[in-house]
Amino acid sequence: QVQLQESGPGLVKPSQTLSLTCTVSGASVRTDNYFCNWLRQPPGKGLEWMGVISGSGSAWYSPSLKNRLSISMDTSKNQVTLQLRSVTPQATAVSYCAAAKTFIMSSTTYNDYATWGPGTQVTVSS
Numbered sequence: 001q002v003q004l005q006e007s008g009p010g011l012v013k014p015s016q017t018l019s020l021t022c023t024v025s026g027a028s029v030r031t032d033n034y035f036c037n038w039l040r041q042p043p044g045k046g047l048e049w050m051g052v053i054s055g056s057g058s059a060w061y062s063p064s065l066k067n068r069l070s071i072s073m074d075t076s077k078n079q080v081t082l083q084l085r086s087v088t089p090q091a092t093a094v095s096y097c098a099a100a101k102t103f104i105m106s107s108t109t110y111n112d113y114a115t116w117g118p119g120t121q122v123t124v125s126s
Helices: none
Strands: 003-007 018-025 035-041 048-054 059-061 069-074 079-084 093-100 120-124
Touching (some): 018 120, 035 069, 048 069, 048 093, 059 069
Antiparallel strands (some): 035 048, 093 120
């Protein structure tokens, strides 16, 4: 059974870089039919899709974030890492990693993903 667990600093100052990690258990992040997505939900708003990385290491990003966002994987730790540069308070959200067995870009439909992590709170504040 695949399980995902997000982790991060919780609080980040404006203009800093946010780093989040999704630790995967029960499957390898290098699996061909495995796509790890990052989504976030700001308070009082809907889900926003941020980006996805495939098992081969190719990544795709939301057009609104692509200039500041990087998603990578550490195969030795079976982890996927998100880095968002130059954050603002508008980045305050609960962030999720979600795994899909097919390539899905921009989906915010819960059932499009096979597995979700529990989410981690990210607060951007000075």
